Amino acid sequence: MLKKLSVSAAAAGALAAAIAAAFSPAAASAASAPLSDTRIAAHFDLAKGQTPENVALSPDGRAYVTFAKGRQIAEISPTGTVRIVATLPEPADGGIDTPALGFPLTAGIVRAHDGTLYFLYATGTPDLTGVWRLRPGGAPQRIAALPADGLPNGLALDARTHTLYVADSVRGTIWSVPTRGGTPTAWSTAAELAPAGFLGANGLKVHNGAVWATNLDKGTVLRIPILRNGTAGHIQTRATGMPGIDDIAFTGHGNQLLAALDGPNEVVLVQPDGSRSTVLTSADGLQNPTSIALHGRTVYVLNAGWLTGKDPNLILAHRTK
Numbered sequence: 001m002l003k004k005l006s007v008s009a010a011a012a013g014a015l016a017a018a019i020a021a022a023f024s025p026a027a028a029s030a031a032s033a034p035l036s037d038t039r040i041a042a043h044f045d046l047a048k049g050q051t052p053e054n055v056a057l058s059p060d061g062r063a064y065v066t067f068a069k070g071r072q073i074a075e076i077s078p079t080g081t082v083r084i085v086a087t088l089p090e091p092a093d094g095g096i097d098t099p100a101l102g103f104p105l106t107a108g109i110v111r112a113h114d115g116t117l118y119f120l121y122a123t124g125t126p127d128l129t130g131v132w133r134l135r136p137g138g139a140p141q142r143i144a145a146l147p148a149d150g151l152p153n154g155l156a157l158d159a160r161t162h163t164l165y166v167a168d169s170v171r172g173t174i175w176s177v178p179t180r181g182g183t184p185t186a187w188s189t190a191a192e193l194a195p196a197g198f199l200g201a202n203g204l205k206v207h208n209g210a211v212w213a214t215n216l217d218k219g220t221v222l223r224i225p226i227l228r229n230g231t232a233g234h235i236q237t238r239a240t241g242m243p244g245i246d247d248i249a250f251t252g253h254g255n256q257l258l259a260a261l262d263g264p265n266e267v268v269l270v271q272p273d274g275s276r277s278t279v280l281t282s283a284d285g286l287q288n289p290t291s292i293a294l295h296g297r298t299v300y301v302l303n304a305g306w307l308t309g310k311d312p313n314l315i316l317a318h319r320t321k
Contacts, residue, residue, distance in 0.1 A: 031284050032277065034251075034269070035299060037318040038284040042080040044312040050074070050082075051312050052302035054119075054155070054247065054291045056111040061295050063314065065302060066106040066119055068290075073109070073119060073134060076314060086140045088121055089128065097124030099151045099170045100199060104128075108155025108166070108204065118143075118164055118179065120152040131155075131164060131177050131184075143181030147171065154204030154247070156211060161230065165211050169199040174211060174224070174232070187211075188232040192222055203247040203291075208255070212238075212248065219243035221259070221270065239274040247291040249299075251319070260289035260301065265308070267292065267301060282308075285315050294319070 031038050044050035049070030056064045063076040064085075073086040088106060095104035099122070109119040117134040121142075129152065131144040146152050146166065154167035157179070165187065166175040172194030176187040188211075193201040196217035203214040211224045211232070219242040225233030238255070244263030248270075251258060255272040258279070267280035267289055280286055280301065287303035287310065294300070297319045305312040 031317060032279045034320045035267075035279045035317040036320060038280065039316055040285050040313050041316045042076055042082060042314040044082070044314075046305055046310070046312055051304040051306065052290060052314070053106060053304065054108045055293050055300055055302050056109045056117065057293050057295050057300065058111060058115070061298070063293070063300055063302075064109055064111060064117055065314075066109045068106055068304065069103060071104055071106055071121075073106070073117065073140070080314070086134050088132070088140060091123040091125045091128055093125065095123045095125075097148075098122055099124060099149055101151070105151065105153075107151075107153045110155050110157040110164070112157065112179065113159065118155065118157065120146075120155050120166060122146075122151050122153075124148055131166065131181070133181070144177045144184050146175065146184055151199070153199070154202050154213065156204040156206045158206045158226070163230070165204055165206065167193075167201040167204045167213055169195065169202055169216070172200045174201060174204070174213060176230075188224055188235065190222075190224070190232075190235040192218070192220065192235050192237060203245070203260075205248055205250065207250050212257075214242075214245045214248060214259070216245060216262075217243065219245055221245070221248065221257070221274075238272075239270050239276065242268065242270075242276070246289065249292045249294050251294065253321075258292050258294075258299065260292045262288050262290055262304075263307065265289070280315070280317065284317070285311075285313060287311050287313060289315075 053068035071088040105122040107120040115136040126148045130146040150168040151170040153169040162179040174188040175184040202216045221239035287305040291302040299317040301315040
């Protein structure tokens with residue numbers, strides 16, 4: 001998820017003020033169990049559009065990150081070295097018609113076992129908006145077109161069925177697309193996915209036979225079972241009360257998860273019963289966290305600085321259990 005930062009400074013300021021009013025930041029606090037030993041592993045350049053939106057990890061701990069405003073995919077080494085691996089074409093109109101944003105958005109990203117990266121690009125134009133693929137050593141290629149009047153944002157991969165799931169934050173839809181590419185299917189259009197003023201369905205994960213989604217406006221975590229025939233089951237609301245929720249990552253303890261709350265500038269631990277506790281805040285270096293991932297005992301948190309306007313970064317934390 002991200003907040004609209006248009007080419008007009010006045011428009012950007014007005015929107016930032018509106019979002020800040022909607023998502024009141026919490027007071028700062030130190031890292032709380034089960035997280036500890038936080039550190040900033042990499043700093044990014046806000047002036048170059050290096051606003052990290054989503055992350056996928058390789059087995060050796062490298063992070064593949066989408067820079068939302070930079071139209072780029074970056075590889076970040078375990079030592080914090082940043083390497084740009086792909087830059088996407090700029091739309092002819094500069095992306096001014098990208099829904100809800102007014103600039104081209106490079107969003108969700110996942111990594112397959114063979115190293116292939118799949119990611120989303122939204123431009124408000126039919127020639128570029130959709131699901132893209134980047135094979136190791138190759139060039140980015142669009143493999144599925146998505147509606148230009150939508151905002152493909154969150155992306156999840158079901159490796160078992162070779163299916164990609166896409167959260168459209170404007171249309172309130174989860175699309176399914178084969179990893180080989182082709183025509184997308186509107187997998188779920190449940191009312192719980194719809195926006196309530198800005199952006200709806202956002203973060204996305206496949207976990208324990210279901211697609212899990214967040215709704216940024218409504219502050220919810222949603223679970224949609226994947227039925228035997230591959231269709232969507234009845235949607236369930238599993239957690240509430242978290243406006244500004246963006247990405248999630250499961251901890252390995254059943255349905256327990258960590259959630260990045262962009263506007264409130266927090267990372268929270270959400271229990272299977274929906275209760276939650278704050279584990280990271282601005283005191284740990286958060287700058288509007290947009291995405292989160294786990295590699296063993298290490299938690300990766302990407303921060304875009306959409307509202308703070310400074311120091312987009314990658315924070316690493318140790319998970320004690």
